[in-house]
Amino acid sequence: MRMKAIETAFRLRRACPRRMRPTLRSLWLALLLALGLASPAAARDQLVIGMTQYPSTLHPSIDAMLAKSYLHGLTRRPFTVYDTDWKLVCLLCTELPTFENGKAVRETLPDGGEGVAVTYSIQPNATWGDGTPVTTEDVLFTYEAGRNAATGISNAELYRRILKIDVIDDKRFTMHLDRIEFTYNGLGDFNILPAHLEREALEDPANYRTRTRYDSDPANPGLYFGPYRIAGITPGAEIRLEANPTWWGKPPPVERIILKVIENTAALEANLLSGSIDYVAGELGLSIDQALAFEKRHAADYDFLYKAGxxxxxxxxxxxxxxxxxxxxxxxxxxxxxxxxxxxxxxxxxxxxxxxxxxxxxxxxxxxxxxxxxxxxxxxxxxxxxxxxxxxxxxxxxxxxxxxxxxxxxxxxxxxxxxxxxxxxxxxxxxxxxxxxxxxxxxxxxxxxxxxxxxxxxxxxxxxxxxxxxxxxxxxxxxxxxxxxxxxxxxxxxxxxxxxxxxxxxxxxxxxxxxxxxxxxxxxxxxxxxxxxxxxxxxQPFIMPKWLTGIVPTGNQFPTTLWVEDWNVR
Structure with a gap:
């Protein structure tokens, strides 16, 4: 009976015009409630997260800031990351290329040195928020933008080391690198960009930093392909996100997330206690001394975790x-x-x-x-x-x-x-x-x-x-x-x-x-x-409300938001 109900719900969703479709999260919650598998409290549809920094730019590859990594953990997925066990895993790719599985191959370079060719496959259902598939066209465009020194894109060394990229098809490509590093199959800093939106801005490389749509049109859904996309911003103060209907993975925990920037940590604590924010980002929140003092006063009301890293x-x-x-x-x-x-x-x-x-x-x-x-x-x-x-x-x-x-x-x-x-x-x-x-x-x-x-x-x-x-x-x-x-x-x-x-x-x-x-x-x-x-x-001190679970700190540079779909509201 339960499987029949689920199949019926998804048939109804497909029958609706796209702009009228309920999101997967809404369907999932409705089904769980109908089947008695969730409590009404699980219908919470908004999460307000407090954080102490606002990104200098929303472009994923210009300026390195933890605040931006935290944000894009909600809106994007890197090809590879180090997980909570500090193991290299695929997120945007489907399988890590290795010498053992044949997707990494040593090759002799023209100068007699040794390089490596690594083949990646993009998640088959990965789609930008405007419905445009994420393809190897985006990979080639990202490579073009990264190799142009005038663009201001960070980690230019990465792009210098990529000798060329061969396209196999829309979802597979081989990247040729000029050396074999012990991290040869990690591609976490190759932040893929939407060619269909960013190409116009790249026509003027020297001014790309100011023309990119990540800053001139940040609420454009086609800039994001993660569980959430940016719906609006108040510069320096707030970023509003909504569930991305084209997200290929497990439904995220709530329909909307608001990132509220409060640079003063004492004010951040006050906002948490007043209820104007629900959760303080562990990566960008209270200091250790504040967290320890807070735990003494409110141990019964929150869950506490201190993550070394x-x-x-x-x-x-x-x-x-x-x-x-x-x-x-x-x-x-x-x-x-x-x-x-x-x-x-x-x-x-x-x-x-x-x-x-x-x-x-x-x-x-x-x-x-x-x-x-x-x-x-x-x-x-x-x-x-x-x-x-x-x-x-x-x-x-x-x-x-x-x-x-x-x-x-x-x-x-x-x-x-x-x-x-x-x-x-x-x-x-x-x-x-x-x-x-x-x-x-x-x-x-x-x-x-x-x-x-x-x-x-x-x-x-x-x-x-x-x-x-x-x-x-x-x-x-x-x-x-x-x-x-x-x-x-x-x-x-x-x-x-x-x-x-x-x-x-x-x-x-x-x-x-x-x-x-x-x-x-x-x-x-x-x-x-x-x-x-x-x-x-x-x-890092993580102070979590009792009703929000599933947050697992990594202790490394990859933020908890990269696994937001595993968070739970109860």
Whole structure:
């Protein structure tokens, strides 16, 4: 009887004109209610999610921001991702190409080197929100846009490494790569674009960034092919999404999701308690200290989860700054920070102290890497040796009379980082360093200040995938400049011939044991040179209302929203 009811419902849906059809989610809920398999509470049709950042652009491949990744986890699907078990899996593709299954094949390059040809199949029912199928035409268009340096598309290195793409049919293609990396079958950064909508904007590559429909017409349904599509936006404040009727997968949990941006985390907590938001995004929500305090007061009303992972909190140092050029100054800055005390007092000891950008949870971590302990006397001695003399006012100066004064910028409204800023200012003041504090909205910090390298010290975080080779943050070719269109995230300007060579070798080393030796040397250089000041690996606090289940944090760069169809409302 139940199967007959389901078949009847879907026949009725097909018989309706498309614009009058109920969505799969509506049908599913109606059927479950009729069959006694769901309670009336499951008919909740809207979820309001609070988050602390608004994307600098909605284009999936321009500017790297967690806020945008979180959004597009609802509206798109990458070809491949690392799942909750840190295993590489297909989302937009149907099967990972491997040497074992024959969909990855070694090939000799014209210069005598060795590359690889990998064949992918696009999900057969993948369709843009306007009904246009997702095809290899979109793959070729994305490749064309990514290879054009004028477009401002991030990760230009990926597109340089793709030698060509052969189309097999509308849903299958072979990508030829100029080397065999140990992540040869991962395609998470190849963010497919809708050729039928974006081609016109690409006719003027130099102005593509401002002409893309992701920003000029963000509610166009043809820009999205995930469980949801954007229905409207209030720039800087709110993004409204609705269930995508062309989504090929399992129906999402609610008809509408609203992403509400509240940059001040204290205000975010107040909105959660007042009921104006239902859930705070774990990836972009309350700080650890706030979450711990919140749990003490409201443990009975919410479910709590603290997920350790690859969220690297650090202070980037602009190495073009004459003060920060000195390695002794950089080492003094770190030695003067009592990271263990900050972790204990602000974060309940839940953050893993960082020695480098490689997490203790990662396969390449070397526990023998040098750790800078808290030692103000040693920090002062380093500054003395570097020619910075303590003055009567407690601030150091060099022989020319210049003050040892630096500015530290971070994201505005983040109570956690604002507290850390103040602690750092006080600790550095003890050894004679003057610190000026500044905060900017995340969209400005990540969209302008860091890529244009208009900072001295920047407090923020990078989120990565497992065993992620940090080429984009450490390789000298990844220093963003006007000449390269701002490509890369080496905001510090770090340049080391040995580091460049290590990164190049790491990517193509297929043997895990030999790769580990390269990782060890990388961490030795990092800890010695200190292009940034490593702080800790953040644990993300997830505070979930009792009626929302199925949210499983990954602990890596891929957000929970990529599995939104597995969330449940009860």
């Amino acid at each position: 690859l969220f690297y909190e650090h202070i980037a140092l602009n190495l073009d700054n004459p003060i920060l050029k000195s390695r002794a100054v950089r080492q003094a800055l770190l030695t003067a920070i009592d990271r263990d005390a900050i972790n204990a007092q602000l974060f309940g000891g839940k953050q893993a102290i960082a020695d480098t950008s490689v997490s203790p949870l990662d396969a390449g971590y070397d526990k023998a890497t040098h750790r800078y302990g808290y030692d103000p006397a040693a920090a002062a001695a380093l500054l003395d040796g570097a020619g910075w003399t303590l003055g009567d006012d407690g601030i150091r100066r060099n022989a020319a009379g210049d003050k040892l004064s630096l500015e530290l910028v971070t994201t505005a409204g983040d109570r956690n980082r604002e507290l850390v800023q103040q602690v750092l200012q006080a600790e550095w003041r003890k050894i004679g360093i003057e610190t000026r504090l500044r905060a900017e909205p995340a969209r400005i910090l990540f969209g302008e200040t860091l890529p244009q390298r208009k900072f001295e010290m920047g407090l923020f975080a990078f989120l990565s995938s497992p065993e992620n080779v940090p080429r984009t943050t450490l390789h000298s070719t990844m220093i963003p400049t006007a000449a390269n269109g701002g490509d890369g995230q080496n905001y510090t300007g770090f340049s080391s011939a040995e580091m460049d060579e290590l990164l190049d070798r790491l990517e193509v080393e297929l043997d895990p044991a030999r790769r580990l030796q390269l990782w060890r040397r990388l961490q030795e250089i990092y800890a010695s040179e200190l292009p940034v000041l490593p702080l800790w690996f953040r644990a």
